[in-house]
Amino acid sequence: MRANLNxxxxxxxxxILATAPLCAARAADLKAARVWAGPEYTRVVLDATGPLxxxxxxxxxQVVVDLSGSRLAHDFSDPAAQGLYRGMSHARxxxxxxxxxxxxxxxxxxxxxxxxxxxxxxxLVLDLxxxxxxxxxxxxxxxxxxxxAVPAKVAAVPAPAQYSNPTHSRRVAAEHAAALLNGQxxxxxxxxxxxxxxxxxxxxxxxxxxxxxxxxxxxxxxxxINRQPGMKAVLTRSSDFFIPLAQRYRxxxxxxxxxxxxxxxxxxxxxxxxxxxxxxxxxxxxxxxAARWLADRENRADLIGGTTLDDKDDxxxxxxLDMQQGWAMQASDVVAGNVLxxxxxxxPTHRGYVERANFVVLRSPDVPSILVETxxxxxxxxxxxxxxxxxxxxxxxxxxGGVRNYFESTPPPGTWFAAQAVRRNGVQLASDxxxxxxxxxxxxxxxxxxxxxxARDVHKVGRGESLSSIAKQYGVSVGAxxxxxxxxxNTVRAGTTLTIPAG
Numbered sequence: 001m002r003a004n005l006n007x008x009x010x011x012x013x014x015x016i017l018a019t020a021p022l023c024a025a026r027a028a029d030l031k032a033a034r035v036w037a038g039p040e041y042t043r044v045v046l047d048a049t050g051p052l053x054x055x056x057x058x059x060x061x062q063v064v065v066d067l068s069g070s071r072l073a074h075d076f077s078d079p080a081a082q083g084l085y086r087g088m089s090h091a092r093x094x095x096x097x098x099x100x101x102x103x104x105x106x107x108x109x110x111x112x113x114x115x116x117x118x119x120x121x122x123x124l125v126l127d128l129x130x131x132x133x134x135x136x137x138x139x140x141x142x143x144x145x146x147x148x149a150v151p152a153k154v155a156a157v158p159a160p161a162q163y164s165n166p167t168h169s170r171r172v173a174a175e176h177a178a179a180l181l182n183g184q185x186x187x188x189x190x191x192x193x194x195x196x197x198x199x200x201x202x203x204x205x206x207x208x209x210x211x212x213x214x215x216x217x218x219x220x221x222x223x224x225i226n227r228q229p230g231m232k233a234v235l236t237r238s239s240d241f242f243i244p245l246a247q248r249y250r251x252x253x254x255x256x257x258x259x260x261x262x263x264x265x266x267x268x269x270x271x272x273x274x275x276x277x278x279x280x281x282x283x284x285x286x287x288x289x290a291a292r293w294l295a296d297r298e299n300r301a302d303l304i305g306g307t308t309l310d311d312k313d314d315x316x317x318x319x320x321l322d323m324q325q326g327w328a329m330q331a332s333d334v335v336a337g338n339v340l341x342x343x344x345x346x347x348p349t350h351r352g353y354v355e356r357a358n359f360v361v362l363r364s365p366d367v368p369s370i371l372v373e374t375x376x377x378x379x380x381x382x383x384x385x386x387x388x389x390x391x392x393x394x395x396x397x398x399x400x401g402g403v404r405n406y407f408e409s410t411p412p413p414g415t416w417f418a419a420q421a422v423r424r425n426g427v428q429l430a431s432d433x434x435x436x437x438x439x440x441x442x443x444x445x446x447x448x449x450x451x452x453x454x455a456r457d458v459h460k461v462g463r464g465e466s467l468s469s470i471a472k473q474y475g476v477s478v479g480a481x482x483x484x485x486x487x488x489x490n491t492v493r494a495g496t497t498l499t500i501p502a503g
Contacts, residue, residue: 027069028052030076030097031121036247037083038254042128044085044101047121052113054124061086061105063126067097080241084128106131186232187407187415189225190252192262192361193218193235197242202267204383211240213386214263217374220396221263228404230416245360252367258412259335259403260369262361265377265386266350274379275350278340279371280332281363282356324366331368334410334495339372339402346398350376372399409460409495421497461496476501 028050036043046052046065053068078088086102103109107128114123193214195201201210215237222233234255236248243251252260266277336354343349350373362369374395375382385391411417459470467490471478482488484501492498 027071028122029071029073030067030099031073032076033079033088033099034244034247035079035082035085036243036251036254037085038251040129040254042083042085042107044079044126044128046099046124046126048124050122052122052124056109056111056126058103058109061103063101063103063109063128065099065101065124065126066093067099069095070097072097084130101126103128104130185415186230187258187412187417188232188234188255189403190234190236190255190257190260190367191218191222191225192248192252192260193237194262194264196237196240199242202265202377204377204386205271205380206383206387208377208383208387210265210267210377213265213374213377213392215240216389216392217395217399218263220393221261221399224396224400225403228400230420231404231407246363248361249364249367249369252369253364257367259331259406260361260364260367261339261399261403262359262369262371263399264371264373265375266373267378268376269378271379273350273376274382275348276340276343276346276375277350277355277373278336278343279355279357279359279362279373280336281329281369282358284358328364328366328368331406331410332362332370335368335403335406336370337402338405339370339399342398342402342405343372343395346394347375405495409497459498459500461492461494461498463494465492465494467492470498 028048030046030048030052032047034045034047036045048070052070055066057064072090078090079085081087084104084107086104088099088101090097090099092098108131110127110129112125114125116122193211195211195214197211199211201214203209218235219238222235225231225233234251234257236251237243248262249260266273333354340349340354344352357371359371362371375386377383377386407415407417408420411421459473461470467478467481467487470492471481478490480501481498484499
């Protein structure tokens with residue numbers, strides 16, 4: 001009998017030892033914490049290796065997250081204070097990990113969880129709103145943690161499928177109102193300084209770090225944009241810190257950007273490679289991103305050009321997304337061409353034409369996006385230029401010139417640039433046309449073409465077109481066309497919007 005009991009005890013002990021690693025594996029490790037502060041709210045993201053078991057409470061300017069059985073990764077670091085987030089500390093209480101985030105006392109909290117998408121981690125998201133914002137959200141506190149491996153749900157938190165960028169719907173409504181009232185909203189340009197923090201980017205032979213060059217050029221470009229009437233700059237990073245690639249273009253979408261510009265410095269194994277280049281998303285990148293967007297529930301619930309795809313069947317969602325991506329890529333091509341031409345005035349370009357690649361930062365489906373390689377930091381001569389503040393300023397001026405030219409030739413409805421086009425050309429915007437004109441008021445939806453007027457009254461000059469070919473197309477004389485647009489020359493630049501005279 002004793003021998004049987006000893007055997008049984010041995011089996012039980014072995015079973016416990018065999019299952020112990022499995023039980024330990026259920027508790028997710030906390031890999032990183034990230035913070036992004038925007039004008040509407042501040043977001044804190046906790047990245048984990050798996051589903052988290054947690055409770056959340058908020059009191060007296062603190063948000064406390066208790067994580068059952070979790071541990072910090074060895075390289076975990078507390079993010080610096082930004083916006084409504086004022087800092088973080090952590091401690092072990094028994095088998096639990098407790099994070100304490102100091103926040104603005106009057107802030108209100110929303111939380112939700114996101115499963116991995118495209119190789120990312122599990123994420124617990126804490127959104128902090130000022131007292132007057134996000135009024136729908138009460139303090140989001142989770143019930144007591146359960147021993148199950150599934151994350152505890154937060155009673156007042158919407159499911160991920162319902163998550164959408166709250167600023168996009170307001171942006172669409174604002175654009176409609178601006179178009180109807182001939183308003184003059186600012187165009188928003190998101191500027192992304194490549195690399196940063198623990199990611200230094202490329203190294204020059206003289207020790208120059210790419211992350212420092214990109215930040216200097218990005219800051220100068222932002223300053224120039226903010227001095228330009230009708231334009232506003234948003235920096236994805238304003239100092240030396242790390243941002244994941246996908247988060248960079250998400251910041252642009254959060255700010256409802258009209259354009260995304262990522263600044264980099266190229267490198268090669270040989271030190272004689274030289275010249276600047278401009279990149280846009282490749283067709284392959286467009287196709288793969290469309291597949292990810294349509295498959296991911298979080299993405300589908302987000303707003304694309306002001307329209308959610310979540311309530312559309314697959315065929316319609318695919319068509320709408322394809323139209324939006326097609327418009328964004330076409331606009332990206334135009335901006336990239338403008339910027340490359342401006343950069344060519346500073347020195348040689350690497351290829352002489354706009355290049356295409358599947359860069360992550362270019363994958364926004366509804367924001368025209370370009371990536372600028374300012375020069376080869378691996379080339380000693382170009383490295384010296386990239387370190388020079390005066391050359392950094394000239395680089396920013398070149399990019400600024402190309403960007404401004406795009407908005408002047410293709411002004412979004414309701415913006416300062418659209419109003420200037422009216423004053424300059426005497427063109428009646430479609431948004432000002434009444435029902436008696438037989439045309440609908442122009443939609444400010446970003447999925448629609450950004451035309452300045454009805455096709456009957458204006459014409460945007462394409463490459464290879466001349467005044468004579470345009471005049472013939474509309475059945476008017478070249479002289480009448482020149483008079484209507486106050487043109488003295490017999491040539492016209494591609495991208496120019498011409499008023500077509502009656503008769």
